[in-house]
Amino acid sequence: MITLSPQEISGRKNRLTKLWLDKSSPDLAVEFHYYTDNIQRLGSPADRYAFNLEFIEKNSEYPGVYVPVYLPWFGATFQPEFFGAETIISQEGGQPWAKPLIIDNPGDVYRIKLREPTDVPVFRKLQAEVEYVRRNFPDLPVRLHAVGGPLDTCCQLWKEEKFYLAMYDHPVEVEYLLEYVTEGIIQTLKWQMDIISGPVTLTWPMVWAPLQAGVGISEDQLAVCSPDLYRKYVLKHLNRISRAFNGLTIHSCGNFEHNLANLAQVEHLNGLNFSICQNGSFRQGTQIERVVKYLPDTVLLPAFTYQGQDRFPAYVNYVEHVIEQTQGKNRVILTVEPHVIDTSELNRTMGALDEYQVGI
Numbered sequence: 001m002i003t004l005s006p007q008e009i010s011g012r013k014n015r016l017t018k019l020w021l022d023k024s025s026p027d028l029a030v031e032f033h034y035y036t037d038n039i040q041r042l043g044s045p046a047d048r049y050a051f052n053l054e055f056i057e058k059n060s061e062y063p064g065v066y067v068p069v070y071l072p073w074f075g076a077t078f079q080p081e082f083f084g085a086e087t088i089i090s091q092e093g094g095q096p097w098a099k100p101l102i103i104d105n106p107g108d109v110y111r112i113k114l115r116e117p118t119d120v121p122v123f124r125k126l127q128a129e130v131e132y133v134r135r136n137f138p139d140l141p142v143r144l145h146a147v148g149g150p151l152d153t154c155c156q157l158w159k160e161e162k163f164y165l166a167m168y169d170h171p172v173e174v175e176y177l178l179e180y181v182t183e184g185i186i187q188t189l190k191w192q193m194d195i196i197s198g199p200v201t202l203t204w205p206m207v208w209a210p211l212q213a214g215v216g217i218s219e220d221q222l223a224v225c226s227p228d229l230y231r232k233y234v235l236k237h238l239n240r241i242s243r244a245f246n247g248l249t250i251h252s253c254g255n256f257e258h259n260l261a262n263l264a265q266v267e268h269l270n271g272l273n274f275s276i277c278q279n280g281s282f283r284q285g286t287q288i289e290r291v292v293k294y295l296p297d298t299v300l301l302p303a304f305t306y307q308g309q310d311r312f313p314a315y316v317n318y319v320e321h322v323i324e325q326t327q328g329k330n331r332v333i334l335t336v337e338p339h340v341i342d343t344s345e346l347n348r349t350m351g352a353l354d355e356y357q358v359g360i
Contacts, residue, residue, distance in 0.1 A: 002068050002140075003060045012065045013208060019331050020213045020270065023297050028323060028332045030353060030360045031207055032062035034339045045132035048072075064360045065333065067208035069200045070133050070142040074122050076218070079147045080156040081122045082188050083112050083181070098156035106166055106173040112157060114184040117191045127195050144192045146203040149219035149250070150182045150237040151230070157181070167229050174233060182237040186244045189215055204251040205273045205301055207333050213270045213299075214247025222263075223254030230262050239267045249273065249299070257286050260294040273301040276318070277309045288325050299331045306340045315341045316348040323356045 002009075019027045034055060056068045077087040080098035087096045102108040117123040126145055133142055148156070154177050155163055166174050193199055202209040203216040225234070242248035249271030250263070256274070263269060272295060274286040288302055304318055312318045319336065326332045338346055353360055 002056060004068065009067055012067050013210075016065055016067070016208055016333075017210045017212075019333070020209050020299055023331070026326075026328055026330055028327050028330075028334060028358055030064045030334050030336060030358060031066045032064050032336045032338055033059040033066055033206065034337065045129045048129060049132055049136060062338070064336075065208070068140065069206070069208060070137075070140050071206060072126055072129055072142065072145050074125060074145065076146075076148060076152075077156065078122055078145050079153045079185060079188060082115055082117075082120050082184060083153075083157055084115060085157055087122075100157060100159040102158040102177075103162060106170040109158070109173045109177045109180075112177070112180065114180075114187065117188075123191070126192070130196055141198060141200050141208075142196045143200040143206070144189065144196060144203045144215070146216070146218055146251075147185055147188060149217040149221075149234075149241075150178050150185065151221040151225060151234050152217075152219050153181050153185065154178055155221055164225075164229075167233060178233055178237055182240055185217070186241060189245070201245070202249055202271070205303065205335065207301065207335070209249070209271070212246065214242065214249065214268060215245040216249040216251060216271070216273075217241065218251045220251075220253050222250075222252040222256035222259045225259070227258050227262055230259050231265075235262055235265055242267045242269070249301075252286075255284050255286050257290045260286075260290060264294045269295065269298050271299040271301055273303065275303045275305065276322075277305045277311070288322060292325060292330055296330065299333065300326065301333050301335070303335060306337075314348065315345050316352050319349050320352050320356070323352075323358060327356065327358070 015029060018025060019029055052070050059066045060068060075087070075096040077085065077096045077098045081087060085098035085101055088099050089096050101112060130142055133140060158166070158177065163174070200208060201211055201215045202213065204218055222230070238248065247268040247270040248266060250269065251273040253275050263272065272291065274291060276288055277285045288300065291300060302322055306315055306318070312321065319334065322332065322334055336349060
């Protein structure tokens with residue numbers, strides 16, 4: 001059940017629309033939300049619908065800019081399946097991954113074909129789920145399913161380490177695959193837009209954005225690829241996607257500070273979602289001080305792994321750090337996760353937001 005009134009939702013959308021589209025107006029907005037990726041392990045549309053409603057109800061209890069949106073999520077192999085890759089799970093409870101279609105023969109790139117959406121099982125699942133949501137909650141916005149970026153998708157279709165070696169030994173085949181995959185990503189997003197009326201096109205993270213802000217992709221390989229190789233092979237394909245949809249928001253885990261200069265060359269990079277602390281390690285994260293240096297005009301969506309880290313004595317200190325680095329200078333949507341802290345720490349965090357006069 002959505003406990004927010006239509007007026008509250010409209011007010012939050014208005015603020016976020018200005019934040020996303022008006023580069024001349026710095027703003028720091030806060031979204032409180034719970035999240036678990038267990039949804040990808042739920043089988044039926046009814047179970048996934050119930051999960052979403054519980055998620056929405058919890059998040060609607062808090063102030064801030066959370067806007068209820070339905071999340072379809074079948075895992076990171078959604079995009080590779082459109083090229084015929086088989087999804088595998090290496091261990092019980094593990095994350096899905098794609099079984100590579102290319103291993104030792106670079107010429108196999110020419111055998112990869114983009115399948116029609118009706119021939120892709122995961123797309124049929126998505127379509128059935130969207131129809132279920134529309135029958136039961138016609139006015140609930142639905143988010144596009146997250147898709148991997150050009151490099152992320154290629155590293156699932158072509159065995160990852162061999163794909164990187166091929167950048168040196170088989171550049172023609174690498175260029176061909178990136179070109180073909182990028183066109184497939186654009187087409188897959190358009191296919192989704194055909195079945196999801198009025199979609200929220202920011203696929204990840206789970207914040208609301210207006211259609212004019214463009215689309216989102218996940219590009220976790222930013223942390224792995226060298227700046228030279230990324231600039232040579234990948235950057236132009238990000239610009240193709242951005243031009244196709246009037247803007248781009250990129251999600252990436254890990255430490256990709258070495259590629260920030262490349263990201264500064266992405267046309268209409270409207271948003272960046274990054275982890276300041278990854279798996280309890282700041283060395284594995286991308287620090288916000290570096291991000292604001294290279295991307296002063298991009299909406300920043302920082303994330304934070306609180307458990308296991310030893311830099312900030314309390315969660316509130318992390319929140320204060322983000323505020324001090326960005327307030328009055330940047331456009332930021334700061335996510336606070338109530339489920340990783342206790343009530344006392346949540347109250348301290350709320351107090352800090354009030355002290356810094358962060359309008360939530």
